[in-house]
Amino acid sequence: MLVLAARPKINRMRLTPEAIQTITQAAQARWGDGACVRLFGSRLDDAAKGGDIDLHIIVPAKLDNPLWESAQFAAYLQRQLEGRKVDVRLLEFGQEQTSIDRVALAVGVLISTHATQSLVERTQALL
Secondary structure (H helix, E strand, C coil): CCCCCCCCCCCCCCCCHHHHHHHHHHHHHHHCCCCEEEEEHHHHCCCCCCCCEEEEEEECCCCCCHHHHHHHHHHHHHHHCCCCCEEEEEEECCCCCCHHHHHHHHHCEECCCCCCHHHHHHHHHCC
């Protein structure tokens, strides 16, 4: 049985609107409108300081090399976000979830503005 930590109290995400826009536009450009981008980890905790940007992205199609794509996307975002460290976990829709996927889906905050509603609803059904 998986036990999840309580969701931190969120007054605001510790990301600027510009950073969120950069992330969501880059995900849309790379994987299309179906990409569901969630922020999770320490950036959701207003009391925390620093920390990398942890992103969980559900992509609507099968990837040839998910680890390579994840690393390339993280490196691209790190350059765009002035060197801020970015960790990216990619999950192909329908792929078996790992424990980190379940945590990100349970406590992460959806930040993508381009994800299609049907994919968001199907993702919520996975919880």
